[in-house]
Amino acid sequence: xxxxxxxxxxxxxxxxxxxxxxxxxxxxxxxxxxxxxxxxxxxxxxxxxxxxxxxxxxxxxxxxxxxxxxxxxxxxxxxxxxxxxxxxxxxxxxxxxxxxxxxxxxxxxxxxxxxxxxxxxxxxxxxxxxxxxxxxxxxxxxxxxxxxxxxxxxxxxxxxxxxxxxxxxxxxxxxxxxxxxxxxxxxxxxxxxxxxxxxxxxxxxxxxxxxxxxxxx
Ligand code: FES
Numbered sequence: 343x344x345x346x347x348x349x350x351x352x353x354x355x356x357x358x359x360x361x362x363x364x365x366x367x368x369x370x371x372x373x374x375x376x377x378x379x380x381x382x383x384x385x386x387x388x389x390x391x392x393x394x395x396x397x398x399x400x401x402x403x404x405x406x407x408x409x410x411x412x413x414x415x416x417x418x419x420x421x422x423x424x425x426x427x428x429x430x431x432x433x434x435x436x437x438x439x440x441x442x443x444x445x446x447x448x449x450x451x452x453x454x455x456x457x458x459x460x461x462x463x464x465x466x467x468x469x470x471x472x473x474x475x476x477x478x479x480x481x482x483x484x485x486x487x488x489x490x491x492x493x494x495x496x497x498x499x500x501x502x503x504x505x506x507x508x509x510x511x512x513x514x515x516x517x518x519x520x521x522x523x524x525x526x527x528x529x530x531x532x533x534x535x536x537x538x539x540x541x542x543x544x545x546x547x548x549x550x551x552x553x554x555x556x557x558x559x
Contacts, residue, residue: 396430399465403428404436408443418444418454422461431462459500467502467509468551471495471544472526475512478519487523490537494544507551508544 397403407428411417421440425432432455441448455461473488495503495510502509516524521533525540532543 396466397428399429399431399433399435401435401439404433405439408440412443418446418451419458422455422458426461430466431464434463462500462509464502465506468507468554469527469547470509470511472511472513472516474514474516474522474524474526476515476519478515479523482522484523487525487535487537487540491525491540494537494541505548505551507548 404425407424408421411421411424414420418440421443422432425436437448437451437455440446440451444451455463471491473491474484475488492498492510495508497503497508497510499510499512513526516526516531518524518531518533523535524531524533525535526532527543527547532539535543
């Protein structure tokens with residue numbers, strides 16, 4: 343009894359609190375570390391660029407942003423990344439310019455962009471939705487969820503909805519397997535998604551997209 347009183351005495355309580363705080367901090371550092379490891383290991387090659395930061399494509403700007411790779415051998419992929427980061431996609435009109443810059447044929451530039459699925463060839467929608475297709479999410483019903491999402495948006499992977507609101511992509515593990523099945527909208531992950539919850543989420547996002555379209559008029 344006396345021991346128990348001592349343990350809960352002021353200095354020991356403080357020690358215990360410090361111990362548990364450190365323990366919790368350690369645990370979340372471990373979790374964060376593991377999460378970023380998984381994200382860097384399994385995230386698709388291109389991070390989801392924020393639509394707000396995307397620029398309207400012009401050949402002049404495209405030529406300008408890839409200049410830094412000019413004299414670097416084998417930098418075509420880096421230049422394509424830069425274009426996608428800037429405009430959200432690689433415009434057809436940039437192909438001849440890239441061919442010239444890297445001394446390769448236009449067909450070769452086409453070959454590289456079509457080989458890597460992460461390079462988009464058309465302007466992405468207002469929101470990019472990535473649906474996890476990896477094992478843990480599969481085990482928790484991502485296949486049925488994917489079918490429901492495709493049906494609801496009426497578009498397939500690598501496509502954009504007719505209203506320009508959503509682009510649908512696959513992803514392999516978002517590092518949030520405990521809350522499968524997962525999707526990611528731009529940079530925000532949503533866990534334990536169901537067909538119904540997706541319906542609500544996409545309706546909210548569509549409303550937001552509509553408001554921002556009206557605001558920009
Ligand atoms: S399998 Fe890990 S988040 Fe889907």
